[in-house]
Amino acid sequence: MKPPVLHLELTSKCALRCTECARTKYLEKIPIRELSVSVVENIKKSGKIFREVSLCGAHGDPIYHSNFHSILKILKDFPGQPLISIATNGSYRSEDWWKETALLLARKDEIIFAVDGLKDTLNQYRVNADWDSIRLGMETVKKFSRVRLIWQWILFRHNEHQLEEAGKLAKEWKVDQFLLLKSSRYSKESAEYPMRSTDFAQEEFRRGFDLSSL
Numbered sequence: 001m002k003p004p005v006l007h008l009e010l011t012s013k014c015a016l017r018c019t020e021c022a023r024t025k026y027l028e029k030i031p032i033r034e035l036s037v038s039v040v041e042n043i044k045k046s047g048k049i050f051r052e053v054s055l056c057g058a059h060g061d062p063i064y065h066s067n068f069h070s071i072l073k074i075l076k077d078f079p080g081q082p083l084i085s086i087a088t089n090g091s092y093r094s095e096d097w098w099k100e101t102a103l104l105l106a107r108k109d110e111i112i113f114a115v116d117g118l119k120d121t122l123n124q125y126r127v128n129a130d131w132d133s134i135r136l137g138m139e140t141v142k143k144f145s146r147v148r149l150i151w152q153w154i155l156f157r158h159n160e161h162q163l164e165e166a167g168k169l170a171k172e173w174k175v176d177q178f179l180l181l182k183s184s185r186y187s188k189e190s191a192e193y194p195m196r197s198t199d200f201a202q203e204e205f206r207r208g209f210d211l212s213s214l
C-alpha cells in the first residue's frame, strides 16, 4: 500500500478576498490562527512515512504563516522525504522570501500558483491579488530552483479570452504545467459562468504556449 498524503492547513491568514471563497463570506466567524511549529515537529518525530505533504489552505494561504520557512525545513527532514506541494496565490512576498523558499525545495516538489486571469482581470475574482509580486514569485522560484511550477487558472467569463496570452507568459516564465479548473461557484455579481468549454480554453492556452517558442 502506498504511504498516505498529509494535508496541513498552516494558517487561516490570507491577504486576498476571493469573492466566492468561504473565508471571504464568513470572515467574521473565522478565527485567525497558525499551526504551531511544534505540531509539525511532533509529526516528524512520530516516524510515520508520507508520500506527499500538501500545504493547501481551504481557509487561508500557507505562504502567510509567520514561520513558513522553519516549517518547510522540518518537512524537508521528514522520514521518507515526501514530495512537498505548496498551493498559493503568491501575492505580496519579496524576492528574498521566494529565493529562500526555492532553495529549500527539490526538483520533485511543486508550487501551485492560483492565478485566474492576467494583470487587468485577476482582481475580478482574486480581490486584492497583486500581479507584480506573483510574477516576481514565479520568476524567482524558477531562477533559484528546479521545483515544478504549476499555474492554476479557474475559468470565468471575464478571463476566458486571455488563455492564448497566458500561454505565452507561461512559456516565458518557464511554467511546467497549466491546470485549468472549472469552478462550481459562480454568482451574477462576481464570477460569471464561462461561455467557452475547458477544452477550447486549453487549446487556446496551448496555442500561445507554442507560438511564443517560434
Ligand code: SF4
Binding pocket: 014, 015, 016, 017, 018, 021, 022, 023, 024, 057, 058, 059, 060, 061, 089, 126
Ligand atoms: S487566496 Fe484562497 S484562502 Fe485566500 S481568499 Fe482566495 S480562495 Fe480564499
